[in-house]
Amino acid sequence: MPTPYRRHAYRDAPYLLNSLPGALHHRPLAFAHRGADPRRENTMGAFRHAVDLGYRYLEIDVRTAADGTLVVFHDEELDRATSGSGLLSEKTWEQLAELRVGTGDGFTEPLVRFEELLSTWGDVHLNVDLKDAAAVTEFARLVEKHQAHDRVLAASFNDARRRSVRRRLTRPVAASGGWAATALIVLLGPLGLMGRLGGRVADIDCVQVPVSQGRIRVVTPRFVQRCHRAGLQVHVWVVDDPAEMHELxxxxxxxxxxxxxxALAEVMRERSVWPQR
Structure with a gap:
């Protein structure tokens, strides 16, 4: 039997469909991390496969090319995951378009421009990790151009980037806490000092955290409860083991x-919350 879902005082955020009335209200969300296919991460092939499986949320990374193009890519350097080498920031989109992404089995997939992905599906939500400071302005411009405010979440380990995005938009987008905000929640929460975080919590909608950071266990029942009392959702990365998925x-x-x-699609299916698209 699926576990009954407890109802928390979520903040209403159009991006977070479980915070609003509808089929996913108070249900867990499933995110395809970089498309959830490590052989061809952050590519349209991976994204299409995830969407076809039923995913409505794609976690992606974006970096800025030399000509200002916002490219869906994780690493600072091209060497690990593409047929090219060197810094992505030193290549134009024309140069990057000639490369192919792949690991192990060869390089097969082209890189993707953020605008292309943003335009492909009208009902797919993008969890966007802004990997460099230059990405902020172009990200905001494209969100405004496509009026995609309700379909994107601005994420960054750097809290200043997230705040900078919001200042550039005519309507707010969802946001997750960066390392500073999240660390304060982890460290001050057990001391009963969540109330002192003030604005650091007020301008985010969720925390996106690993199960553990080094020797520190981050996601515990009390951590989840503290975040919920503050109106914050808890999203956990990167989880591939079905037993751990169920536990969380x-x-x-x-x-x-x-x-x-x-694996995650099957776990969600067992809990009667699949497909999500």
């Missing part, structure tokens, strides 16, 4: 990010 969902987390699209 039983704990009450609000979303899981995975590199194994099929």
């Amino acid at each position: 969902l039983d704990m009450g987390v609000d979303g899981l990010m995975t590199d194994d699209a099929e």
Whole structure:
């Protein structure tokens, strides 16, 4: 039997469909991390496969090319995951378009411009990790151009980038806490000092965290409860083991990010919250 979902005082955020009335209200969200296919991460092939499986949330990374193009890519350097080498920031989109992404089995997929992905599906939500400071202005411009405010979440380890995005938009977008805000929640929460975080919590909608950071266990029942009392959702990355997925969902987390699209889809199906698209 699926575990009953507890109802928390979520903040209403159009991006977070589980915060609003509808089929996913108070249900956990499933995120395809970089498309959830490590062989061809952050490519249209990976994204299409995840969407076809039923995913409505794609976690992606964006970086800025030399000509200002916003490219869906994780690493600062091209060497690990493409047929090219060197810094992505030193290449124009024309140069990057000639490269192919792949690991192990060869290089098969082209790189993707953020605008292309943003335009492909009208009902797919993008969890966007802004990997460099230059990405802020172009990200905001494209969100405004496509009026995609309700379909994107601005994420960054750097809290200043997230705040900078919001200052450039005519309507707010969802946001997750960066390392500074999240660390304060982890460290001050057990001391009963969540109330002192003030604006650091007020301008975010969720925390997106690993199960553990080094020797520190981050996601615990009390951590989840503290975040919920503050109106924050808890999304956990990157979880590929079905048993751990069930454990975290039983704990009450609000979303899981995975590199194994099929495994998380099956777990969500067992809990009667699939497909999500």
